[in-house]
Amino acid sequence: MTRTALVTGGTRGIGKAVSLALQAAGYRVGAVYRSNTDAAQTFQKMTSVPVFQWDVADFEACRSGVAQVEQQLGPIDILVNNAGITRDGFLHKMDADQWWRVMNTNLGSVFNMSRHVIEGMRERGFGRIVNISSINGEKGQLGQTNYAAAKAGILGFTKSLALEGARKNVTVNAIAPGYCDTDMMASVPEQTLQAIIASIPVGRLGTAEEVARMVAFLVADEAGFITGATFDINGGQHM
Structure with a gap:
């Protein structure tokens, strides 16, 4: 039986790598995106992975989006909550819009999507x-109270839902990537980037493909005894 997987933020960065890894593993895959239509269309043409557009921060949009995916691809057996944004700033300068956009997209979407498939x-x-959480949800980060709070919230959500789903063979796990070579890092100034790399014991950024391999492992039928866990993929930067 071919299972159906849905990946939010699934056409770029880590999400793109996850979509491709799951496709290679034999799953039917759908990828959700919000706004970058050009990138999504290019991704679909190159991979044949169907793409679906909606805002994962919107509960009702997630309801109708999941229904569309299930009508086209079948019941969703695997959900990868990857969508995320940053709106960095020191808290004493942060406005409410910066806070809630990050909270609603990075944490609220995990509820929105999980609620409609669980x-x-x-x-x-x-x-x-x-x-998909983050190293910064575990250790905190200067100028990212919103992002770190959302990513830390994912860890508590993961453990709680894992307990609820365990007897039904529904596993829920989290991955906390460190700094990876993705579009999100592209805007980091070179001097700052080199300082980040210097703080990573393995001496390099991670890759989206390394995160994707962990996702593929966790969603397999054979991984049914793994639930409520957080897997750090950060090159030893935080333990």
Whole structure:
């Protein structure tokens, strides 16, 4: 039986690598994006992975989006909550919009998406949810109170939902990547980037593909005894 996987933020960066890794593993994959239509269309043409556009911070948009995906691809067995944004700034200068945009997209979306697939997973007796957190949700980061709070919230969500789903063969795990060579890092000044790399014991940035391999491992049928866990992929930067 071919299972269906849905990846939010699935056409760029880590999400793109996850979509490709799951496709290579034999799953039917759908990728959700919000605004970068050109990148999404290019991704679909290159990979044949269907793409779906909606704002994962919107509960009702997630409801109708999930219904569309399930109509086209079948019931969602695997959900990878990867979508995320940054709106960095010191808290004493941060406005409410910066706070809530990050909280609603990075943490609220994990509820929105999980809520619309969890009942089906429980009824069918199988489900895999993988939530992408961050090293900064574990250790904090200057100028990222919003981002760090959202990513830390994902860890508590993961443990709690794992307990709820365990008897129904629905596993829920988190991955906390360190600094990876993705578009999100492209705007970092060179001097800052070199300082970041110097703080990583393995001496380099991670790759999206390294994170994707962990996702592929966790969603496999054979990974059913792993739930409520957080996997650090950060080159030894935070332990």
